[in-house]
Amino acid sequence: MSSTPPQVQPAVAASQPPKGKKPPYPFYLGGVAATIAASITHPLDLTKVRLQASGDKRMIESMRKTVRTAGVRGLFDGITGTWLRQMSYSLCRFWAYDESKKMLGAGPNSPPWVLATAGVMAGSIAGVVGNPGEVVMVRLQGDFAKPPEKRFNYKHCFDALFRHSL
16 A cells, blocks of 8 residues: 555646636726726717707817816716716626637637627627616716706716616
């Protein structure tokens, strides 16, 4: 009989990527990145929605009007709706793409049609999940373009989501 215990190999080695290859980023970082990008471009998106709602024709003049009436902070009206939309739609889209690729057995050498199918699946799922966030975002952004008596006066995205769903 041997007195040395058997050697056990760690199970972690099987899940590590091959040497020289970086592990994939977690899917939620895509949602965070999309939220940061949307926060930066929010004043432009807000102006676009207000131009559509008010019938104004000039973007810069519309932004000036917002700053005159609500201050610089007014350029970020409805930003919680943008965050809700991005964190629901984009986060779900990145997660669903990863899961769709797994379901389809997609790997590094998969044909483009397999990856496109995974993208269609992910976009469809995210579109359904993100739709309430999209509606809330547009309502929050367009609220101040309306006359005061026609405004919804939402406090934040969850107030809009709750009141819209009733």
